Amino acid sequence: MLWQALEGAGVRRLCPAEVRACEARGDRVTLELADGESLSARLVVAADGAASPLRAMAGIAVHGRDYAQRAVVAHVATERPHERTAWQRFLPDGPLALLPLADGRSSVVWSLPEAEAQRVLALDDAAFMQELGVASEFRLGRIVSTTKRAAFPLRLQLAESYQAERFVLLGDAAHAVHPLAGQGVNLGLRDVAELRDVLVAARDAGRDFAAAHVLRRYARRRRSADTLDARGFDALARIYAWQSPSLVAARGLGVRLLDRLAPLKRRLAEHAAGL
The missing domain is CATH 3.50.50.60 (FAD/NAD(P)-binding domain)
Incomplete structure (x- = not known):
């Protein structure tokens, strides 16, 4: 476009x-x-x-910091339509996002530690689609096809x-x-x-x-x-990288509290949308 x-x-x-x-x-x-x-x-x-x-x-x-992660990316077709909805799941190793594309496929952005990213990149298509389905809890059904995977390093960087x-x-x-x-x-x-x-x-x-x-x-x-x-x-x-049970519980409490504060939640969504 x-x-x-x-x-x-x-x-x-x-x-x-x-x-x-x-x-x-x-x-x-x-x-x-x-x-x-x-x-x-x-x-x-x-x-x-x-x-x-x-x-x-x-x-x-530039200055910033390295997250010691890579984002594994691909375009996938799924068993069920994405209904123009972005879906994200926060996993222990990093977030997984399925983003809707105009042609009906979804764009995958899967943040993983360096070694795990290399392992996922080395999988054949069938194994990758199965692991992606499990990681996404098959939210869009089975992954039925995928493009070749690529990956890029994740950094916080400001000029x-x-x-x-x-x-x-x-x-x-x-x-x-x-x-x-x-x-x-x-x-x-x-x-x-x-x-x-x-x-x-x-x-x-x-x-x-x-x-x-x-x-x-x-x-x-x-x-x-x-x-x-x-x-x-x-x-x-940093917050979503917490592994301690007490910190994870505190994070969950904060997310639930935010979900109930409709005006703040709406304002954050408006800021994210540039409104």
């Missing part, structure tokens, strides 16, 4: 492509591609993932700055969070909305939309909000 929207907006796509150098020169930024092509623009928006090569080229450092000269970060290039809250994409979309508002306001006022003070407004607002959210998700990850 997003690729189609780009085509409809007349955006030129260079895919695949690799940026070898990024340099600001006066009121332009020049990108040198691996194939020798050179691109020039007034602003570079880096949304190239948690390992962002562009962020490194801009000299922006120390969201901007450089005629350059901004957004999405996972700016912040990476644990998937247990399912908020990674939402945070990225909020970055996009904020950047759009800031750039449009500057353009409509006749100002240089890529000027440092304009980009600083975006960077300050989003980094502050993203830091609060990321720390909140990190606290949840």
